[in-house]
Amino acid sequence: MNAIPVRRRSTLTCALTLAALAVLVPANPAQAAVGCEVTYTSSSWSTGFVGNAQIRNLGDTWTAPTVQLTFTGNQQITSGWGYELSQSGTQVTARSMTWSRPIATGETLAFGFGGSYTGINLPPTDWRVNGVPCVLTGQPPAVIAEPTSLSVPEGHGVSFSIRLSHPPAQATSLRMTTRGTGIWASPPVLLTFNSTNWSTPQSFSVYSAQDQDTVDDVVVFTLAYPGYVSDTVTVTQVDDD
Incomplete structure (x- = not known):
C-alpha cells in the first residue's frame, strides 16, 4: 500500500x-450507464401548488425507471399524472406505468403532481433515477x-x-x-x-x-x-x- x-x-x-x-x-x-438531468417547474398559490418534472436520459436506455425526489418543506402530494406516485414523509417515489415505453438515450420522461403546503414551497432536491443522483438543468x-x-x-x-x-x-x-x-x-x-x-x-x-x-x-x-x-x-x- x-x-x-x-x-x-x-x-x-x-x-x-x-x-x-x-x-x-x-x-x-x-x-449499463445511468445518468439524468432534471428540469422542474412549479406554480403555487396560498396553500396549493402544481409541479412538473422532465428528466432527460444521459445514459443507456431506461426500462421501467424509478424516480425519487425529496421535498424540503411540508409539501403533500394530493394527485399525480404520468407516473405512479407515492410519498413517505418528505420522500417521493415515481414509478413508471406498466404501459410506459422505454426511455432511450437523449429522450425525456415526464410526470407531474398537485399538492398542498404551508410556508414556502421550495423545489424538491436529491433527484435520482434508479438510485443514481441527477443534476439539475443548468448545473455544470x-x-x-x-x-x-x-x-x-x-x-x-x-x-x-x-x-x-x-x-x-x-x-x-x-x-x-x-x-x-x-x-x-x-x-x-x-x-x-x-x-x-x-x-x-x-x-x-x-x-x-x-x-x-x-x-x-x-x-x-x-x-x-x-x-x-x-x-x-x-x-x-x-x-x-
Whole structure:
C-alpha cells in the first residue's frame, strides 16, 4: 500500500493521480450507464401548488425507471399524472406505468403532481433515477463522491464511491489532492472515466495508519476531473490511544 502522510498543524497539498491511489475496479462486465438531468417547474398559490418534472436520459436506455425526489418543506402530494406516485414523509417515489415505453438515450420522461403546503414551497432536491443522483438543468458537469463525510477507527480502512454527473468527451484520469493530518494509505490503481463507465460508481479505499498521538486526525480528499466541478470527501480518524 502507498502511504499518504499529512503533517499535523500544517496543510500539505499533493497532486496525485490515481496511479498512486486505490480504486476497486469491478471485475465483472460494466453495467449499463445511468445518468439524468432534471428540469422542474412549479406554480403555487396560498396553500396549493402544481409541479412538473422532465428528466432527460444521459445514459443507456431506461426500462421501467424509478424516480425519487425529496421535498424540503411540508409539501403533500394530493394527485399525480404520468407516473405512479407515492410519498413517505418528505420522500417521493415515481414509478413508471406498466404501459410506459422505454426511455432511450437523449429522450425525456415526464410526470407531474398537485399538492398542498404551508410556508414556502421550495423545489424538491436529491433527484435520482434508479438510485443514481441527477443534476439539475443548468448545473455544470461535476465529480460526485458518496458519502462526502466518513469516520474510521485508527488502524482500519474505509471506502467511498466516485462517479461523474455527465459523460466526458474523452477518457481522462481522475486527479486527487489531500490536506489535513495523519498518515493514510491505499494500494495503487489508476481510475479513468470514459463514455461507457462515467456514471458507474467506483470504490476508493483508504487505510488509517496507527500513530502515537491522541488526536482524531482528519484528511480532506479533493477529487478533480478536467472540465468538471470538483468534489471533496472528509475522513475523520477515531483515535484509539
